[in-house]
Amino acid sequence: MLIREAKLSDAAKIARVNVDTWKSTYQGILPPPQLALVTFPDRKHYAREIIKSADKDIVVAEIESGKIVGFAAFGPERAGGLPFKGELYVIYVLKSFQRKGIGSRLLAAVRKKLLEKGIHSFMVWALHDNPYQRFYQTLGGTIVYTRTLDIEGFKTLERAYGWWDITTMFQENQYRNHML
Numbered sequence: 001m002l003i004r005e006a007k008l009s010d011a012a013k014i015a016r017v018n019v020d021t022w023k024s025t026y027q028g029i030l031p032p033p034q035l036a037l038v039t040f041p042d043r044k045h046y047a048r049e050i051i052k053s054a055d056k057d058i059v060v061a062e063i064e065s066g067k068i069v070g071f072a073a074f075g076p077e078r079a080g081g082l083p084f085k086g087e088l089y090v091i092y093v094l095k096s097f098q099r100k101g102i103g104s105r106l107l108a109a110v111r112k113k114l115l116e117k118g119i120h121s122f123m124v125w126a127l128h129d130n131p132y133q134r135f136y137q138t139l140g141g142t143i144v145y146t147r148t149l150d151i152e153g154f155k156t157l158e159r160a161y162g163w164w165d166i167t168t169m170f171q172e173n174q175y176r177n178h179m180l
């Protein structure tokens with residue numbers, strides 16, 4: 001499996017992973033109208049915009065057949081005014097490829113690229129009811145903020161996990177299995 005920077009020609013494959021994983025993750029958590037808000041054309045456009053932008057990036061996990069099975073999008077912190085320079089915007093690994101270390105490898109690649117840009121801290125927003133938050137905790141993230149979120153009339157909470165100093169991230173013993 002290859003972890004690499006995304007190309008514009010990957011946008012459709014990235015959108016497929018995004019839509020499929022969004023559904024498998026949030027089915028039963030979000031009501032159907034909110035679940036339906038994430039669409040293939042929209043996500044394809046999103047992926048293209050990030051890949052084209054100067055300061056944001058996407059890294060993908062590609063298996064031998066050329067299929068993309070996971071991706072992470074990241075760049076500068078978006079809200080402004082928070083003491084984190086970087087932000088992981090989204091990270092998705094297809095359900096059938098989860099718990100194989102792919103998410104960790106994607107996050108390690110994100111860390112490397114942020115450090116190359118001189119960014120030493122980052123955060124990620126996660127829906128309060130997202131069942132995968134253990135991933136962030138395992139990789140050293142701590143809850144730094146909570147905010148309310150209104151998804152087209154559906155009110156919920158969001159938590160931000162933060163990493164204050166990523167220079168030492170992935171170096172502690174408990175993360176060794178997940179190093180690049």
Ligand SMILES: CC(C)(COP(=O)(O)OP(=O)(O)OC[C@H]1O[C@@H](n2cnc3c(N)ncnc32)[C@H](O)[C@@H]1OP(=O)(O)O)[C@@H](O)C(=O)NCCC(=O)NCCS
Binds near residue numbers: 097100103104131132
């Ligand atoms: C979260 C996600 C990116 C993690 O990717 P992954 O490839 O499954 O993660 P890894 O295999 O690298 O897991 C690393 C460690 O994190 C922890 N972890 C990951 N998923 C977990 C889960 N569902 N429950 C508990 N711990 C979990 C474990 O400690 C795991 O190590 P282990 O498998 O040796 O026990 C992936 O599961 C995913 O796409 N989930 C759905 C979408 C989502 O929620 N994205 C985040 C939105 S904020």
